[in-house]
Amino acid sequence: MRLAAVLAASLLLIAHASSAAAQGARLPADAVDAFHAALRAKNTAGALSLLDRGLVVFEFGTVDPTVEAYALQHLPFDMDIAAATQWTLETRRVGGEGSERWVLSTYRVTGTERDGTPIDLTTLETVILRRTGELFRIVHFHWSTNDAAFQARSQRQRSQGK
Amino acid sequence: MQFRTKLAAAWLLAMCTLGVDQTPAESQPTPPSRPTLLRVGHDSINVDRALKRYAGMVTALGAPDDEGRIYSFRASPLPAAPGYPPDELRGWRLTVLAGKRFAAVFEVQSNTESEITVTPLDGPVNGLAVRDLFVVEQIAIERQQPDSATGSKPSI
Numbered sequence: 136m137r138l139a140a141v142l143a144a145s146l147l148l149i150a151h152a153s154s155a156a157a158q159g160a161r162l163p164a165d166a167v168d169a170f171h172a173a174l175r176a177k178n179t180a181g182a183l184s185l186l187d188r189g190l191v192v193f194e195f196g197t198v199d200p201t202v203e204a205y206a207l208q209h210l211p212f213d214m215d216i217a218a219a220t221q222w223t224l225e226t227r228r229v230g231g232e233g234s235e236r237w238v239l240s241t242y243r244v245t246g247t248e249r250d251g252t253p254i255d256l257t258t259l260e261t262v263i264l265r266r267t268g269e270l271f272r273i274v275h276f277h278w279s280t281n282d283a284a285f286q287a288r289s290q291r292q293r294s295q296g297k
Numbered sequence: 298m299q300f301r302t303k304l305a306a307a308w309l310l311a312m313c314t315l316g317v318d319q320t321p322a323e324s325q326p327t328p329p330s331r332p333t334l335l336r337v338g339h340d341s342i343n344v345d346r347a348l349k350r351y352a353g354m355v356t357a358l359g360a361p362d363d364e365g366r367i368y369s370f371r372a373s374p375l376p377a378a379p380g381y382p383p384d385e386l387r388g389w390r391l392t393v394l395a396g397k398r399f400a401a402v403f404e405v406q407s408n409t410e411s412e413i414t415v416t417p418l419d420g421p422v423n424g425l426a427v428r429d430l431f432v433v434e435q436i437a438i439e440r441q442q443p444d445s446a447t448g449s450k451p452s453i
Contacts, residue, residue: 177347177436179392183400206394207352207375207430218347249343 158184159270163236164229166271167262174210174217182210187265187272194278220246220254234266349435351381352394355427359412366421368406369414375430380410389433391415396429398422404438 158181160166166185173181183206190202192209199205223243231237239261246254263275352375359369374381386405391413393401403415403422415422419438 177434178439179390179432179434180400180402183392183394188399202399203395203430207432211346211348211350211352211432215344215347216342219344220342246342246344249345252343254342 159267159272160185161269161271163231163238163262163264163271164227166264166273167238167240167260170273171217171222174214177214177218179206179210179214182214185272187267187274189265189274190276191274192276194276220244222258225257231264236264236266236271238262238264350432351386352376352430352432353381353413355425355429355431356411357427358422358425359414361423365423366417367423367425368417368421369412370422370425371412372431373411381408381413381433383409386413386433388437390436390438391431391433393425394430394432396426397424398429402438405433 158169160169170182170185173179173185183202186202186205188202190199190205192199192205194209199209221244223245225241225243226239227241228239229236230239240259242258242260244254244256244258248254259279261275261277261279262273264271265274266272353372354375355370355372357371359367359371361367372381384407386408389405391403391405393399393403401419401422401424403419406414406416408414413433418440
């Protein structure tokens with residue numbers, strides 16, 4: 136009986152320790168950086184825990200209208216990209232006030248595609264965050280490009296469900 | 298096949314009808330500047346998958362044990378596919394993508410083409426509901442262990 140109680144307590148502790156939910160960050164920019172770090176670490180739950188349940192994602196002309204849609208359709212691909220490339224923060228501006236903040240970043244993204252093609256590009260990222268309690272979570276991402284041809288390629292791939 | 302068609306329709310409906318919480322963002326039209334922009338963006342890059350993975354939708358919950366804990370559920374692959382390879386998912390990490398258990402993580406103990414059972418290590422799946430979404434990825438769960446010196450759990 137005592138052994139069972141100890142076992143149950145151990146399982147409860149392990150279960151609690153393995154839960155990556157209920158995260159966030161005290162500073163808006165930290166939430167953004169933590170999200171990218173979670174993608175790089177292939178930590179799906181860690182990335183999700185930094186997203187507000189009201190998340191909307193705009194990416195290259197298409198929309199993920201809910202956090203569930205993003206998590207199912209595009210977060211896995213963003214994780215693949217994060218794992219295969221290096222992202223260097225080039226510029227960042229942070230603003231807003233109270234519980235609504237924004238973080239504007241540009242990243243130099245380098246790496247190699249599957250066929251050996253070098254990757255060397257810039258990603259523009261707008262992030263809006265909302266504070267709940269003491270922690271900020273991301274309510275909006277917007278990744279964009281000023282290259283019409285590249286954007287068309289991205290839109291075509293996304294519409295095909297890549 | 299008819300079931301899969303219905304499931305696909307249900308999924309599309311779920312994607313379209315899941316609530317969108319509009320953010321009253323205060324627009325600041327001052328994007329960071331950079332003199333020369335090369336190719337921009339990241340979604341059309343062709344890279345290898347970081348992880349082998351399967352997504353799915355819960356179609357029914359398993360029977361609870363004597364204490365009401367549920368460790369299994371029936372599911373259908375998304376996008377529609379014949380079924381999960383039996384027991385291929387053993388040891389893989391399962392992450393819930395929707396519903397009350399959003400972002401909860403479990404380890405798969407076993408699976409058939411249409412049923413997944415998780416280990417008790419991460420607790421039961423109670424709270425999971427029909428139509429909830431999940432992804433199963435070929436990677437082990439990294440569980441934090443209690444600090445052996447202090448007995449306390451390290452912070453996340």
